[in-house]
Amino acid sequence: NYKSKRSLLETSTGASVDPNHPTPVFVYVLAFFSALGGFLFGYDTGVVSGAMLLLKKEMNLNALWQELLVSSTVGAAAVSALGGGFLNGWLGRRVCILMASFIFSVGGFILSFAPDKVVLLVGRITVGLGIGITSMTVPVYIAEVSPPQLRGQLVTINSLFITGGQFIASVVDGAFSYLSHDSWRYMLGLSVLPATLQFVGFFFLPESPRWLLQKGRDQEAREVLCQIRGDWDVDEEYDTIKTSIEEEKKEAGQGGLVILRILCHAPTRRALVVGCGLQMFQQLSGINTVMYYSATILQMAGIQDDKQAIWLTAATSATNFVFTVVGVWLVERVGRRKLTLGSLLGTGLSLTLLAVGFLLSAQNSPAVTLHPANSLNSSCSLYGSCESCILDPNCGFCYRENSTEVFDSSCVPVNLVSTDHAAWGRCLNQTEVGGGLMWAYNYCPTSYSWIVLIGLILYLAFFAPGMGPMPWTVNSEIYPLWARSTGNAASAGVNWIFNVLVSLTFLHMAEVLSYYGAFFLYTGLVFLALLFVFGCLPETQGLQLEDIEQLFSDQLFHREFTN
């Protein structure tokens, strides 16, 4: 069974894994420069929301262009992650990282000097191409240079840099939003700095010894191993990698498309199912929806100053970042499997709480009491409650409130240039109106907001240590060397494809199912994920990469997991 197989593996390679042996500082340097790729991934996906608030006014962007500028990056990342597998196997991890940081720098320049929206789109696509390659290469590189007992932690640091990048992006968005003219150029262009740092750094850093050995560059591989293992005896690790490459050649054959060989060879096929499944479920848990709509969620919770919205997003990404630190700390203490299972359970319960909060708010949604004369030719006038009003992206809720109730409320069209105001009427220029008049776009005043707020914080606290980083960490280790680039490319591609799908469908889904329906749906998906992980994910902690394939020699869902 699984447990005895694991202990067998531990004794077969245990000799080379001495947890008390000091790890050379050089490995941390490698991990740091690689994880700058994670930082860029996080920064460039995170910075766009704040930049968009300014861009849509300055460049007069309609909804389609806003959507294009946000989603094109994620779409391009999907394409380049899939293509990155081939580049990775062919040119090596180091050249791919150099290439990605170069692409990031070029993208950053294009974005900061963009004269119009078309050039902006080119810049966003360029940056996306960099993100895709980075997202699949960096975890592989870190996993391949790390000693087994530190591998989980070092690869998870890359995820910490992703959430760190998202956090810094939201702080930069907040800071530059005070400089009105052209400040989006700084927001989007700042990523050139870490990209250049990574490019220069990687000029001096070595290629992965495993890739070198696979390409028959044995001498170089041995030199790199000596460099990254300090005064350890590298003979055993060197021999294990070499033998496993030879065995792999015999077992899985050599010719043909790698993806077909992965699919025809049962253990790698199972690993691919696990890897892609984890990445799919990560996105289906709704992380990016929760992060993106966190400002709205917090507004519902009573913080109604629009100027603060950008800082509220920073608070959310800070929470995501801080709890990823917990993941880095736990991954080598409790292992990948328990961490992921615990995280999913907590995420599912928090989503239930979020959904219940939204449900109670919807059921107690304030009624529309005023129907201004000129609203009759707009669809907004048809809605009878705040809930149905705000689910229509063209409408907002204009109202007064005292300490106990909402009154004098109407549903009116939103100003399409700035959703901070109505298109006409009492809430046309909210700042001048005063007198207790409020404008709510995307949310309703509710007294159940505290449930939603607690749900949001718990969601991030549970998601960030496990389901955030583990799909990346596990994918970096479950494939044998010959299948590693392709396996990671496929699973990273799945991650990006589901990222696009979830973000493009959320608002439509909310229109049909309302917010609580959408969150109940995510809850259901998370419980499915729990079953999937319970049945399929073996523990890879502490094992040498070359031994992990054996964990997939049994059927998925049929294993006896005692861990």
Ligand SMILES: O[C@H]1[C@H](O)[C@@H](O)[C@H](O)[C@@H](O)[C@H]1O
């Ligand atoms: O692991 C990361 C992380 O959790 C991010 O916060 C999220 O935006 C990404 O989509 C995900 O891949």
